[in-house]
Amino acid sequence: MKSKSRGAEIVAISSKLFKQKGYTAVTVRDIAEAMGIKAASLYNHISGKQEILAETILPVAELFYEGILQIERSPMTIHEKLGEIIKQHIELTANYYYKMAALNNDWMHLEGDLEKFLCLRNGYEEIFRKIIRAGKEEEILNYQDEEVVVFSILSTLRNLYLWIPKKAKLDQERLTQNLSKVLLDGVF
């Protein structure tokens, strides 16, 4: 990636296309057309299609990991930590809306950086699971099966990108409150 701003523009436009069709189905010609230039011209700014994918996914994956690391290390209660995790998902999804699709669906097409991505993703899950487990040990959370809880909360949070744009009117703070209530307290 030679120029910073031009590269970011390519990544931004590409991520929109990735969200619609997935990485493999998007061609460099599609990307070039959306930029208003020819495909060959893209190669003045990027080394190849792979680089676009890595630049789409990895920076956001790092933000998620660093965020949950800070939450884990903070002196918050379990309840507050879970609220902050939900809030972080909503904020990052709102800020990196298109990129979240590639992060969820196209990470397996990473070539050089696949291992790095998996470390970030697995690390995130480990920390989340640790917090859920601590909640049960401290008798703050009440559940039968740890996996079911981890899976159901993470599924919802990871799929926010499919749905957040429709809720633009509901502001982030209220969404955080409502989603926390539903995920943690249930509906009955």
Place this chain on the structure above:
Amino acid sequence: MKSKSRGAEIVAISSKLFKQKGYTAVTVRDIAEAMGIKAASLYNHISGKQEILAETILPVAELFYEGILQIERSPMTIHEKLGEIIKQHIELTANYYYKMAALNNDWMHLEGDLEKFLCLRNGYEEIFRKIIRAGKEEEILNYQDEEVVVFSILSTLRNLYLWIPKKAKLDQERLTQNLSKVLLDGVF
């Protein structure tokens, strides 16, 4: 699709590959190799790659739709209906594990049958939403925002395919109970 059983075998093997890499990244040569034959030989059984995708997705989408239709029309309570919906998701996901990936991630690559799929999917969501709404009107369910509830439960159920195989030991009945409790009653 000429022969029934041979076609089903192609669809079964293809759906495994679709789960790993997505429809677009899987080539007909990949499918043929997994079948132990050459790519050209596939065309004695299928009309093209598109047909495999449609046969992977549509029959399962129809089962989901017909299932929720029956649940809606039955004389069950809201609580029982929601339990049955969760149970149906677990059962169909266990039975059509690989196909669920394409149903979730590759439906946008359907060509001739895209409209039909969208009808089934939207119809499913409408019925689910109707049940959630009825629960609030009858003062059985308690929530602030209908969209948040619909989204969070469906996100979890639609992502079961990412996770059910790991839980093979936990039998379906216990999983249904645990997941119902977490999704509907919460963890606090």
Place this chain on the structure above:
DNA sequence: GTCTATAGCCGGATAGAC
């Protein structure tokens, strides 16, 4: 920095022998 032209490869699909 963008273009035209094109290399080189791989994709889906077909023809026709066996």
Place this chain on the structure above:
DNA sequence: GTCTATCCGGCTATAGAC
């Protein structure tokens, strides 16, 4: 029903002019 051989178009990426 499977094979070999092949078509043809689209793909990523490069070369070199402007």
